[in-house]
Amino acid sequence: MRLNLGKIGLLWLLIVGSLDAAQYAWSVLKAPTELHVGEGAVVRYQCLFDSSAGDYTVVFKPTASQGYTASMVTQNDHVSGGKRVLQFDVLITPTVAGVVTVNLDAMIRHTTFASIEDASIGRDNVRKYDFNDEKVILPAVKITALANTADLSGEITFAVQVDKIKVRSHEPVHVSLYVRGSGNLDQFVPYDLNISGVKDFSEPAYKDLSLSEDGYEGEIRQEFALVAEKSYVIPPFSLSVFDTNTHKTKILRSRAIAIEVEKGYVRGNLLDTPDLSDKKSWKRYGVYALFLLLGVVLAEGIRWLWRHRPRKKSNVFWDSVVTTKELSVLLSLKGAPQYWEIIQMLDEGSITLNEAKKKLRSLMRDNEEKR
Amino acid sequence: MIKIIDAIRTEMAKVVVGQEKMIDGLLIGLLCEGHILIEGIPGLAKTTTVKALAQTLGLDFKRVQFTPDLLPSDILGAEVYDPQNNQFKIKKGPIFTNLLLADEINRAPAKVQSALLEAMQERQVTLSDESFELASPFLVMATQNPIENEGVYPLPEAQLDRFMLKIKVGYNSAQEELLIARRIASKSAEPIRAVVNADMLYQLQEAVKAVHVDEEVERYMITLVRATREPETVGLESIQRYIQFGASPRVSIDMFKAVRAVAFLKGKQFVTPSDIASIVKDLMRHRIVLSYEAEAEGIDVDTLIEQIITAVPVP
Structure with a gap:
């Protein structure tokens, strides 16, 4: 890696910073002393570092406990006069009457020097991120919770x-x-x-x-x-x-x-009563009936045309055969072994003409499928 | 009796895959003492099948490869001079056998093919001034290749007419072809046993003769044969111009014999029209002479036979 003045300065700062670990202190800036059950109020916690503490992360997730619920409302993180200040507003709501002690904790995460060095040099054979975690118990807050039975x-x-x-x-x-x-x-x-x-x-x-x-x-x-x-x-x-x-x-x-x-709807409520005295209605109904009739005639016409459509003449050679003997002769003439069984059945009279034709059709289908 | 036929089929199946129609045709020829002409392109096991049949029969078998330079004496035999005894003696040719395989018969010229005429019809051979009776049974099983034109000689009509059946051999199915290829590749064909002797064959032939043919069926057969000569009698005026010569009376004779064998092979004791239909093309296709019009229009003899069969009312 080529070193320039900027990089050397940054490294020096990091080294010095890591060697001289920052100090911090937690305090409670604001807290109620008396609340009713179900009544929420904000408790403000502050974490004050003695430096800018850029390599520190504060993980604070307030959790409910017996006697109260806790939810994070806001958090603020800034540097004032070269010192890092973190403020957390936590909504505390007592759930039981009596003296409630709010005990919360947080975690201070310090990024190690090795981690910073690895990240800045770009080493790829070491863990890039490394931390030192420290659990901190925050100052306790005592709240007197008064009885309240409201919903x-x-x-x-x-x-x-x-x-x-x-x-x-x-x-x-x-x-x-x-x-x-x-x-x-x-x-x-x-x-x-x-x-x-x-x-x-x-x-x-x-x-x-x-x-x-x-x-x-x-x-x-x-x-x-x-x-x-x-x-x-x-x-x-x-x-x-x-x-x-x-x-x-x-x-x-x-x-x-x-x-x-x-009462609910009945059929009569849903339909308008036709006014049969009105000629217009009759005319309208007449048109409807005419359309219906035309529809029937058209459908019957289409049906007739479909039935009498010119059909493709079937190519199967046995179609014109009318007796079992003729079919037997015709199949024998073809000489194909696949017909032997049917020929035998026809000669024995154990099968009718229609049954034989059905078998032949099925045989033909099988052959087509095989192809 | 049918068990003997089954045994023959089983033995043949050791070397021949599929080709049931060809095997049936050969068996019909065997049972009726009719000569068979097998036509098919090379590689369809024509020769193998005939050889296999000869082996199963345990009969004397000779094979003659017909070539353009073959002479009649190469088949029939000849009178040769014996210097030791100072006289001529007869040297019998390969025709003196039970089963003669005339391989690629159409490669020999007409004079050689015609040498077989007397032998095939009268079952005797005349050499010099002496006639020799041929062995019984005597069958000619000839093969020919239809696709070549160079160096082949079409069989004369008189010769063709002496063949009872002309069987067309087609390709095997895909499954059968796979089996053939595997069998040949692994050389796994079993040896064929002789399962029939001359006596058994005689009994089989007698059993075939005992198959009943109804009078109506007989008339039906005659109508069919005559319809090839006079198609207009069955309402087929349109095909009249395609036929120069119809089937000869020899077809009727052969048909009367062959249909019995067809029924017998199916295990029946009587003949039905379907038996006739299944063999009629093999019986007639080489005996109907088509006109030039038919050839010009590409009309196939099998199609004409089908039309005739369809036109004649079935009894």
């Missing part, structure tokens, strides 16, 4: 829509349930409708959610198709929500919806 927590609204309230028998009624807002919407449990005499064709709840500092934001939609033969009432949907602003639990409830079901 969901956050700022949440609730709406129910029905496409029609009067239907015919077996005609479906579409009911749409919307839960919108932010909070622990990921914990939503879909409704199960049980109405006597009503068939429910509901689909799985559709969740369009994204993670934010306030928890999960977006919309959950659950749709039902209800089919019945008799009138029925859709019971009210209710949902208890802990409002994280007012710190109060409220019950969101829809109204009951009565669906009127009429």
Whole structure:
């Protein structure tokens, strides 16, 4: 490899950098002390290096544990004043009441000097990538979780829509349930409708959610198709929500919806009654009948032509034969060994003319296939 | 009796693959004491088949290769001078045998071919002023090659008429040809045993004569033969101009004999029209003389025979 000043400088920097391993420190910049169960809040962790630490990678994947759930909301990685700073916002949501200790860990990956050298020189007979991994326990965060029995927590609204309230028998009624807002919407449990005499064709709840500092934001939609033969009432949907602003639990409830079901369609409903007093109708029906008649005549004509089409005369030599004796003579005349069996059967009278012709046809087919 | 025929077939099958029609023709000739002319291109086992038949019969067999310079005395024999006894004596030729294979008969000139006329018809040979009776059975089995024109002499009509059957030999099937090639390549042909003697052959010939021919079938045969002479009698005016000479009465005689043998070979005790149809071409094809018109229009004698057979009502 030809060395130039730039490459030498880079190598020197790397060598010096690797010899002098960077120091880092983890801290918690922001953390709530008290939350209600189901109420989420951001805990901000920071990892501060004493250098730019270009050969370091931080792998931090917060995982849920007993008593809380943890999800990464944002992460930030920058160098400030020659020092590398990494900040992670993790959404912590307590799931049980009491004091919850959040213990998370991360992994610091240091790329080795050998690995850098191999990559920069281009050696192909060594492992190109080599790391030193170090597991780090992050500072513990203690949160007091207050009791909360509401179904969901956050700022949440609730709406129910029905496409029609009067239907015919077996005609479906579409009911749409919307839960919108932010909070622990990921914990939503879909409704199960049980109405006597009503068939429910509901689909799985559709969740369009994204993670934010306030928890999960977006919309959950659950749709039902209800089919019945008799009138029925859709019971009210209710949902208890802990409002994280007012710190109060409220019950969101829809109204009951009565669906009127009429008798189903009968044949008479589907067809218009013909107005026979109208001459135009008669004329129209006459034209229809004429077309039908013409169709029949045309079809019969085509059929007749097809039957009387000039056919190719069959080339088989036995077609004109009318007695078994004649056929036997004709086959013998050909002298082909393949006919011997049929000739014998014909002479013995153990086979009819038609059967013999059938056998000959089959023999001919076999020969053609062999060819 | 049919077991003897089967034994002959089995022995012949050791060297001859397929060619059932030729073997049947030879057996018919043997059973009816009729001479056979075999026509086919070279390499179809004509000579091999005749030799194989002779071996299975255990009869005296002679072979004469017909060549352009052959003389009648080379076949019949001649009167030669014996200096020791100071007198002429008769030296019998190869015709004094049971089975004579006249190989490539059309390579010899007409005078040599004609030397066989007396022997074939009367089964005797006259040398000098003395007539000699030929052995019994006496059969001439001749082969000829149809594709060559140079150095060949067509057989005279009188000579042809003395052959009971003219068998056309075709190619073997692909499977048979494969078997032949393998057998020849590995030289695996078994030796042929003689399974018939003169007495057994006589018994067979007597059994053939005992096969019944119904009167109606007899009339049918005569109608067929006569139709070759007067095709208009069976409504075939259109082919009249193609036939110069129809089949001779010798055909009727040979047909009466041959159809019995055909039925016998099939294991039957009576003759049916199908037996006639299966042999009629071999019986007639060399005995009907076509006109120039037929030759000019490329009319084949076999086609004419087929037309006649189709036109004559079957009893």
